[in-house]
Amino acid sequence: NAGVMQNPRHLVRRRGQEARLRCSPMKGHSHVYWYRQLPEEGLKFMVYLQKENIIDESGMPKERFSAEFPKEGPSILRIQQVVRGDSAAYFCASSGAEGSTDTQYFGPGTRLTVL
Amino acid sequence: QKEVEQNSGPLSVPEGAIASLNCTYSDRGSQSFFWYRQYSGKSPELIMFIYSNGDKEDGRFTAQLNKASQYVSLLIRDSQPSDSATYLCAVLSGGSYIPTFGRGTSLIVHP
Numbered sequence: 322n323a324g325v326m327q328n329p330r331h332l333v334r335r336r337g338q339e340a341r342l343r344c345s346p347m348k349g350h351s352h353v354y355w356y357r358q359l360p361e362e363g364l365k366f367m368v369y370l371q372k373e374n375i376i377d378e379s380g381m382p383k384e385r386f387s388a389e390f391p392k393e394g395p396s397i398l399r400i401q402q403v404v405r406g407d408s409a410a411y412f413c414a415s416s417g418a419e420g421s422t423d424t425q426y427f428g429p430g431t432r433l434t435v436l
Numbered sequence: 437q438k439e440v441e442q443n444s445g446p447l448s449v450p451e452g453a454i455a456s457l458n459c460t461y462s463d464r465g466s467q468s469f470f471w472y473r474q475y476s477g478k479s480p481e482l483i484m485f486i487y488s489n490g491d492k493e494d495g496r497f498t499a500q501l502n503k504a505s506q507y508v509s510l511l512i513r514d515s516q517p518s519d520s521a522t523y524l525c526a527v528l529s530g531g532s533y534i535p536t537f538g539r540g541t542s543l544i545v546h547p
Contacts, residue, residue: 352533354534363524363538363539363540364524369533412480430478430479
């Protein structure tokens with residue numbers, strides 16, 4: 322499967338725990354984007370990364386949220402001390418090149434539920 | 437503030453009809469336009485992209501772009517119940533790499 326991979330598909334955490342969401346981009350892609358989608362709402366951009374670099378994190382909350390895309394391995398979105406408001410679907414998308422016309426392809430998403 | 441507006445719907449059409457989905461955007465510098473389909477509980481799936489004014493056809497789907505009027509539309513011919521989903525419009529400004537998504541239009545195709 323050469324598509325965007327995300328795991329886990331479903332994640333349940335209690336308030337105060339940490340959540341780690343993983344994303345492996347499509348083969349040949351080096352650009353990763355993370356989005357959050359609340360029920361009945363649109364996709365909200367969080368962060369854009371390339372290998373070992375955060376390019377744009379303007380959509381990421383300043384506290385508790387962090388992201389990385391190491392030289393080896395998947396991109397990781399980390400949410401520390403989760404709260405109920407963090408419950409949402411988190412989607413990762415990848416693209417092949419930087420540029421204004423490049424198309425993003427989405428992974429299946431991680432559904433995070435905070436109890 | 438870049439805005440992308442879509443009627444939330446639901447848009448209900450009978451099977452076999454043409455479904456017309458519309459999207460308007462605020463940034464005149466927008467250059468790339470995308471339509472995604474999202475089934476309930478699933479991730480967005482790219483249907484089409486369009487860069488130039490006019491029509492672009494792919495099977496039963498036609499994207500129409502009018503930059504002067506700042507709207508982009510998606511026509512689905514011979515609508516099928518399997519087309520029932522939320523359709524997201526995404527717009528990318530020149531020099532940007534982060535598209536702005538609309539909140540989507542819910543389409544229901546009834547037999």
